[in-house]
Amino acid sequence: MKVALGLKAHSGWAALVVIGTTREGLQVVDRRRIELIEDGEEWAKMPYHAAENLEASEARALVKRGAESAHRVAARQMREVVARLHERKDDIVACAVLTPDPMPSWTTEQVLAVHFRMHKAEGVLFPDALCRAAEACDLTLVSVPEKQLDSIAAKKLAAPMDKVMQTVTLLGKSAGAPWGKDQKTATVAALIALRARIA
Numbered sequence: 001m002k003v004a005l006g007l008k009a010h011s012g013w014a015a016l017v018v019i020g021t022t023r024e025g026l027q028v029v030d031r032r033r034i035e036l037i038e039d040g041e042e043w044a045k046m047p048y049h050a051a052e053n054l055e056a057s058e059a060r061a062l063v064k065r066g067a068e069s070a071h072r073v074a075a076r077q078m079r080e081v082v083a084r085l086h087e088r089k090d091d092i093v094a095c096a097v098l099t100p101d102p103m104p105s106w107t108t109e110q111v112l113a114v115h116f117r118m119h120k121a122e123g124v125l126f127p128d129a130l131c132r133a134a135e136a137c138d139l140t141l142v143s144v145p146e147k148q149l150d151s152i153a154a155k156k157l158a159a160p161m162d163k164v165m166q167t168v169t170l171l172g173k174s175a176g177a178p179w180g181k182d183q184k185t186a187t188v189a190a191l192i193a194l195r196a197r198i199a
Helices: 056-087 108-113 115-136 146-156 161-175 181-198
Strands: 002-010 013-022 025-035 091-099 141-145
Touching: 002 115, 002 181, 013 056, 013 181, 025 056, 025 161, 025 181, 056 091, 056 108, 056 115, 091 115, 091 146, 091 181, 108 115, 115 141, 141 146, 141 181, 146 161, 146 181, 161 181
Parallel strands: 002 091, 091 141
Antiparallel strands: 002 013, 013 025
């Protein structure tokens, strides 16, 4: 079947929902948590925080190591997801990633100088890693600004948001728990991507 991935990232992990469409309608093909850090590297969830009290050169090196790790693990996880779907003979039409507002071009030193910037940088790191992983797997990337999710969904899905959420709730009942906010927003993103690619 034709399927689209939806991903909502957090620090060190992401919620993945894969939505497929058949003649009978929409269905949840896959739903899982994917890890975005290596085992035993808890610090990599918040690399800027881990580097906060280091000397400048050491801080830059640690942040770089954390970012490289996030990109490496995201690429590996994405390849595994794609392989599973290909084994099912599914046609992956797109991958939607919920994204935060872009980060200014701060240096590592500028980020570490202001605490809220560290949270901002870490909030951008993992969605960015997922976007790059999707592109590395030759998937059609649909970047969905999370703050605009409701308006984008209403426009792209040609339905008011309450109707969209009714569909999402029904899909959740078929998928079972957990079906919280992360799964719901990832599903809306996947529906946007699916509609955009098969319309």
